[in-house]
Amino acid sequence: MVTGKSSKVGARIAATILFVFSLVWLFPIFWTLLQSLRPYGDVLKHGSVSWPQHLNLQNYWTALVQSEMWKFFINSVEVAVPAVFITLFLASMVAFVVSRYSFKFNIALLMIFTAGNLLPPQLIFIPIFRLYLNIWVPGWINENNVLYDTQLGLVLINVAVQVGFATFVLSNYLKTIPKEISESALVDGASVWQHYYRVMLPLLRPALASLGVLMTTWIYNDFFWSVVLLKTGAKRPITAALSNLQGEFFTDYNLLAAGAVLAFIPTLVVFFTLRKQFVAGLTIGSTKG
Amino acid sequence: MSTNTSTAVAETPQRRRRRGNSFTAKDRAVIGGLVGFPTALHILLVWIPAILTITLSFCEWDGIGGIADIKWVGFRNYTQIFTLYADFGPALRNNILWLLALALVATPLGVILAYFIDKELKGTKFYQTAFYLPMVLSLAVTGIVWDYIFRNNGFVNAMLGADHPGHTISWFGDPHKNIWVVLGIASWRHIGYIMLLYLAGLKSVDPSLREAAAIDGAKEFATFRKVIFPSLRPVNVIIIVVTVIESLRAFDLVYVINRGKNGLQVLAVAVYENILGESARIGWGAALATILFVLCIGPIMLYLYQTFKADK
Incomplete structure (x- = not known):
């Protein structure tokens, strides 16, 4: 049969294209990994494209311990973890109300949240920057007593921006949960808070997990806000700190490669262990009919 | 709902x-x-x-004095940006190039790859992983990773035999070349993102649609164009919106490579430069940000319309 043959040839062409593309895709990451395992002296002597004479983890040790990169990982955790938890908590509350009670403002509210998430960050950063310079915080948060140059400020802006997307996704998800569950909760005389906290929140768990994985990656990878809202280099999360390390490691590119690999290892681990959740998080919002 | x-x-x-x-x-x-x-x-x-x-964006403010120092100046910031601000032209041009490259090359490629992967050939898991990987890397890390490929003594120059001092090709330093290299890197990341979104869409297509088309004797491409593509309208809209918004937001990659100068100007960096840079002018920064916003309004409205039309 003609169609059978041509589709077999088609499948072979498709497989070849996919194979070539995926090698091209992986190469830069593989190359950086290789650089990070080579001592700088080796590269200096033989050139960066040469058969590696020595491969070891020395660069990783130097970057993590001597250059104290581990401190920046702690900064990242201090920003991403609270930001993700607060975002999911706030977004689930709004999503609960707009999807379980019919108020006139529901759609307008969802539109505000959805559109707010799509605004370019540059549009909001000028007043935010000024505002942060004028908000007082206690000395134990920032010795200069302003919100600017604090991780708290970074958490706040990440929450405010991400809550838009999270509300949109969670309210879509809640639409797929049968109304009968709410009806029976109301018949049982549950208060609004019990309805939210006892009935809906547990049902939202899979969506919260997916969204949490996705948002942790996003906030961990955030660069713009850390660059504009933090002044002190030592307070920067790892993603933004890398560009400083770039200057510091200027003479030792292999050390920088180790730094870059260390910075993306957490996201790779998350991706490989929670790939389902990661993909689900990205597509919950996008494939609703 | x-x-x-x-x-x-x-x-x-x-x-x-x-x-x-x-x-x-x-x-x-x-x-x-x-x-x-x-x-x-x-x-x-x-x-x-x-x-x-x-x-x-319609005011003048030195940013040092209080709010009382803000003066209304109408459209002056805009006319000054168009006529006096040397980086505006290149920045706007680069953002448009960015949009064209993602929309005409990266996005179609992502759709094609998704279509191939949807056939579930041998090794599908491996291919998916390869294409998704760049997406989990931050743009800051992406810039560093590609630097090893395109730096003066990097992989590409070594392959071309151009890695000896005095004979190097400066991929990031040459203002005529660097934007194309950066667009390639941005596409590397964008293609996987589009592929992921489209693949999810393809999986949701009712199989009976395809079968019906196959019984009618429709060719594969015709089936895709006339049956599958139109049925994926919501995903298509999302892909358009993501593509436009990503290209207008471009900041991290050029900032990591050379702080968005010398051929790599983009609007988002221009905003930053006018607020925190040496030549700080708040009015100009605000006007540039507003221009960025105006360019985003179309896709945002399209997205809202697509998403909420069923609810009205």
């Missing part, structure tokens, strides 16, 4: 009354808090700053 609730409520008036009466004062306060607090935070830190920026 609210369509569902309101019809359900309309069908059973007794239930509505009971629910309406069951709101105690405490319940009402709880609902107010559940919606009010997140909304207040979002509006305070996103929408009010956005409106303030648009207002500031």
Whole structure:
């Protein structure tokens, strides 16, 4: 049969294209990994494209311990973890109300949240920057007593921006949960808070997990806000700190490669262990009919 | 969702009354808090700053003095940007190039790869992983990773035999070359993102649609163009919106490579430069940000329309 043959040839062409593309895709990451395992002296002597004479983890040790990169990982955790938890908590509350009670403002509210998430960050950063310079915080948060140059400020802006997307996704998800569950909760005389906290929140768990994985990656990878809202280099999360390390490691590119690999290892681990959740998080919002 | 609730409520008036009466004062306060607090935070830190920026774009302010020093100057910032600000032309051009490269090359490629992967050939898992990987890397890391490929003594120059001092090709330093290299890197990341979104869409296509087309004897490409593609309208809209917004937001990659100078100017960096850079002019920065916003309005409205039209 003609169609059978041509589709077999088609499948072979498709497989070849996919194979070539995926090698091209992986190469830069593989190359950086290789650089990070080579001592700088080796590269200096033989050139960066040469058969590696020595491969070891020395660069990783130097970057993590001597250059104290581990401190920046702690900064990242201090920003991403609270930001993700607060975002999911706030977004689930709004999503609960707009999807379980019919108020006139529901759609307008969802539109505000959805559109707010799509605004370019540059549009909001000028007043935010000024505002942060004028908000007082206690000395134990920032010795200069302003919100600017604090991780708290970074958490706040990440929450405010991400809550838009999270509300949109969670309210879509809640639409797929049968109304009968709410009806029976109301018949049982549950208060609004019990309805939210006892009935809906547990049902939202899979969506919260997916969204949490996705948002942790996003906030961990955030660069713009850390660059504009933090002044002190030592307070920067790892993603933004890398560009400083770039200057510091200027003479030792292999050390920088180790730094870059260390910075993306957490996201790779998350991706490989929670790939389902990661993909689900990205597509919950996008494939609703 | 609210369509569902309101019809359900309309069908059973007794239930509505009971629910309406069951709101105690405490319940009402709880609902107010559940919606009010997140909304207040979002509006305070996103929408009010956005409106303030648009207002500031019509004003002059040195940023040092108080708010009383703000002077209304009408469209002067805009006319000055168009005529006096040397980086505006290149920045706008680069953002448009960015959009064209992603829209005409990267996005179609992502769709094609998704289509191939959807055939579930051998090794599908491996291919998916390869294409998704760049997406989990931050743009800052992406810049560093590609630097090893394109630096003066990097992989590409070594392959071309151009890695000896004095004979190197400066991929990032040459203002005629660097934007193309950067667009390639941006595509590397964008293709996987589009592929992921489209693959999810393809998986949701009703198999009977394809079978019906196959029985009609439609060729594969015709089936895709006439049956599958139109049925994926919501995903298509999302892909358009993601592509436009990503290309307008471009900041991290060029900032990491050379702080967005010398051939790599983009609007987002121009905003940053006018607020925190050496040549700080708040009015110009605000006007540039507003221009960026105006360019985003179209896709945002399209997205809202697509998403909420069913609810009206």
